[in-house]
Amino acid sequence: MLISSLRRWETGGRTFDGHNRGGNLKNHDAWMRECIVRSEDFADTTAMRRLWSRYRDLPREDGDVMSHTDLIPGNLLVKGDRLAGVVDSGDFRAADPALDLVVAWHLLEKGPRAVVREGLHCSDLQWERGKAWAFQQSAGLIWYYHQSNPPMAHLGQTTMQRLIAQG
Secondary structure: OHHHHHHHOOOOOOOOOOOOOOOOHHHHHHHHHHHHHHOOOOOOHHHHHHHHHHHOOOOOOOOOEEEOOOOOHHHEEEEOOEEEEEOOOOOOEEEOOOHHHHHHHHHOOHHHHHHHHHHHOOOHHHHHHHHHHHHHHHHHHHHHOOOOOHHHHHHHHHHHHHHHHHO
């Protein structure tokens, strides 16, 4: 599995550098407030506020691992029904191991997501943090790309709907 392979790379003592996603969820509060306000016309912002109020307080239990940091469908190359490649790996760095779980929420329905979770041996907390990172990313996609990149905005909306449905 791709995520397992990424996690096996040694961090070489590196830890999250404080840039973008991958560290403390609370550091994204201002961004999330902006995203929720700007998503009023596109998403259930009441549910978004409820989820963020829960996600932002999730603690860390795992040390940093090497992470792609942006495993979204547009960065995955598929041939037939198999992953053939990964692009946009310039931010491969030490981060929260839950960060690369965003791909499960962007791409997969409930059954296949459960297979990913089991294959990675994710604890309940790590899985919840993965949902939180998917939430943080999709909340920005919904409004930011509404005009300039509708497929990206749609990805954000679809992911957000999955997260809201899971509660």
